[in-house]
Amino acid sequence: MKAISKLKSIASASPSRSRSLSLVSIGSRNVPASSFSSLLDEFTNFCYQRDLPRAMKAMDAMQRHGIWADSITYSELIKCCLARRAVNEAKLVHNHVFSNGHQPKTFLINILLNMYVKFNLLDQAQELFDQMPERNVVSWTTMISAYTNAKLNAKALKYLILMLRxxxxxxxxxxxxxxxxxxGLLSLTQxxxxxxxxxxxxxxxxxSALIDIYSKLGELQNALGVFNEMVTGDxxxxxxxxxGFAQNSDGDEALNLYKRMxxxxxxxxxxxxxxxxxxxxGLALLELGRQVHVHVIKFDQDxxxxxALLDMYCKCGSLKDANFVFTRMLEKDVISWSTMIAGLAQNGFSREALNLFQSMxxxxxxxxxxxxxxxxxxxSHAGLVEDGWYYFQSMKKLFGIDPGREHYGCIIDLLGRAGKLDQAIKLINEMGFEPDAVTWRALLGACRVHRNVDLAIFAAKQILKLDPEDAGTYILLSNIYANSQRWDEVAEVRRTMKAKGVRKEPGCSWIEVNKQIHAFILGDNSHPQIDEINSHLNQLIHRLMGLGYVPDTNFVLQDLEGEQSEDSLRYHSEKLAIAFGMISMSRGKTIRIRKNIRICGDCHIFAKLLTKMEQRTIVIRDPIRYHHFQDGVCSCGDYW
DNA sequence: CTAGGGTTAG
Incomplete structure (x- = not known):
């Protein structure tokens, strides 16, 4: 506040104010006006020519003679400084326009403000803003925008209030x-x-800002409300x-809106x-993704x-296409590399992933x-314990990255899968983070692979403490108890679920055939070809049993999609989807299925044997990883 | 002079 009143008094005392008729403000009496005006002309020309060195020289001379140009000319000069990232020159311009008590117009100060913001010198901008004798909507908006971009949300909102006051x-x-x-929704509603x-x-x-922020806060109905309020031409x-919908994992609605668009x-x-x-x-729609790829070509090197295209191919399980895109990308950033590495790993190509990391x-x-x-x-998914441990241990030293909770999760998974459950528990105790549900799920996954019932019960209980809505874990726990005939505990788990109103999401598998998406749920007979599908599935099971397939009825430690019986096992949603794919797609085509629950051991064996018997390729994506079945083997190496 | 939309994991 002191600075402002000081500036105000200087401003009113400044001689330049009363001589505003000419562009030239005269601060000295001994020099003829004509030479001032040629100096000014020169300066103006240099500014418009974007000749920064000469303009700076002319500005220096002007400052000695107490001459100032008009705001537009300075704004040209500042544009030039910004384009060349000439911070020092920009500061000299700032000093010049305030020299000898000269008071520039608010318009020009706003330009200086914006300049500091663009140079990311928020402190300088703040200082200048505090000194402004008069602040208009542009000055305030410049500061608010600067704080918003710097993610200083509280400060941005505070400035809005100050401005209103x-x-x-x-x-x-x-x-x-x-x-x-x-x-938060409160400030947004206001x-x-x-x-x-x-x-x-x-x-x-x-x-667009409203729609975007509603989406970012997960308030999609409000976002849609704003959108539907009026037709848009933008x-x-x-x-x-x-x-908004794409980022909130509502791919269906995103695609509907895209069609509308x-x-x-x-x-x-x-x-x-x-x-x-x-x-x-998100929806694993490879064929639709391919169609979109055609439009992407227009924007070749974006x-x-x-x-996004690369990730789509990876997550739709088509590594061939992903590689094609990756090798053709002229510009690759850390996201491109990370996407491809994770994509290879999730699809079971761990060696390739590590090789690519080396290339990176x-x-x-x-x-x-x-x-x-x-x-x-x-x-972890390739069982490369030593490599994983090495990278984990040295990530700080090699790449300057501190291991986070997720890294610990991977390593717990790695140790657990390799059967080193003791070491995994030791790490959980030593890691310096409070273990979260994801951490315990990693351990639980290891128990599943190694059939460690007691530890599984412990881990499942920890998960439920942290995430009491996790239906899958309740089911798993209840299955474990059931298998050991601990019926009281089974009932207890069921009671808890009922009390909390937790319901298991039904297992569902999707398959895309001829641009149509077909969904299958255990026990849902609404598919128009369901009879044909069931009869084909029965035939397949029968023929596979003739070749030695035995339905895996060991339900322990499995989060099954339906009740525990051999009969329901027979109609797991992915089996239905596979059977449908077999009767509706030509033999050379890969059957690609996405499901919302992890694949069970029986379906895994079924798919493996089927690809051998029928010479087909099947790819199943579950919420965590991918299974590429071919010729009787799976890319996961039976390790999931 | 001041403003809006897109990518990797979990």
């Missing part, structure tokens, strides 16, 4: 900035009301709503396609879009937190 009305620029600073009151809800920038508004006559751009690919990724380092790319996770995942 000073009686400055926010405009659409202000709202589209400050909306991004909302981190802002939304103010926007409506100010009559700004139809502004496309405000609308691509970004469309992209916001499509992206195309019907409305909007050609998709990079951002749209990135979201659409993400939706395909890095983000290519990364040879190439000179710097791994990040997520890259290392992919590497550790590769090691």
């Amino acid at each position: 000073e009686g400055v009305m926010p405009n659409m620029f202000t709202y589209s900035s400050v909306l991004r600073a909302c981190d 802002l939304h009301c103010s926007i409506i009151k100010a009559g700004l809800e139809s502004d496309v920038f405000v609308r 691509l970004v508004v469309w992209n916001s709503i499509v992206g 195309k019907r409305a006559g909007f050609p998709p751009d990079q951002s749209t396609l990135t979201s659409v690919l993400r939706a395909c990724t 890095l983000i879009l290519n990364n 380092k040879d190439y000179g790319a710097k791994p990040n937190y997520i890259t290392i996770l992919g590497v550790l995942f590769a090691c």
